[in-house]
Amino acid sequence: MSFTLRQWPADTSEPEPEPPVRNTPVAHRESIGPWVFEIRSAVPLSPVDCQRIIASIVSPDGAGRHHGDIAADAAARAAAELTEALGTGRNLDDYLEEDASLFIRTDFGDDDAWRVVAALAMAPGVGGDAEFVATLTCIDNPENDGLSIDALLGKIGARPTFYAFLADTVTLTDPEHPILAVDTGPEETGHERGRTLRVLPSEMPAIENNLSISNMDFWEFADAAGPDGVFRGFA
Secondary structure: OOEEEEEEEOOOOOOOOOHHHOOOOEEEEEEEOOEEEEEEEOOOOOHHHHHHHHHHHOOOOOOOOOHHHHHHHHHHHHHHHHHHHOOEOOOHHHHOOOOOEEEEEOOOOOHHHHHHHHHHHHOOOOHHHOOOOOOEEEEEOHHHOOOOHHHHHHHHOOOOOOEEEEEOHHHHHOOOOOEEEEEOOOHHHOOOOOOEEEEOHHHHHHHHHHHHOOOOOHHHHHHOOOOOOEEOOOO
């Protein structure tokens, strides 16, 4: 992974970092209850993104357990869960018939960046939105390298897949990691087939939750995007 989670009791001194991460920059540090959580990352992460990562993979209780065991367990569990969720080797065609929110990797130049983006996209919201999580079916298969929107629409055809999310080159290289969302629904039902917008990972719970239950339409998010075409939330 491109980020490492560290954890120790707030009433003790900071433990010496392990050699593999000793020179990795500290991206975030916060205290939750009796614990201090720290994220070190080679990829730039915002404070909000770091809070979402911590909320998704740790529990600050751990009463009666050694803090080293808790941190190690949390890190191992997070890595295993993320690896499974990444959908490595999945065949896109096998999931087009399912009622799923597809998150398709189309750039294969940076595995670490892909892991970070996927983790951020599937992390819970913060504050009042903490209970919301984007339920994504990740497709990580080099067969989709460079997959265009036209090619994606051709694969979907007339099937009832009304939207999809792509992790393309911009997603993996831009500091904000804006995810490409595509309206893939049929025009006869009011969709603007092929219309796109970009979504910050922190806004994925909002758009995925609402689109998956047809509570909002794609155009509502697209019309609320900024001048650069990125949706950063409703004003």
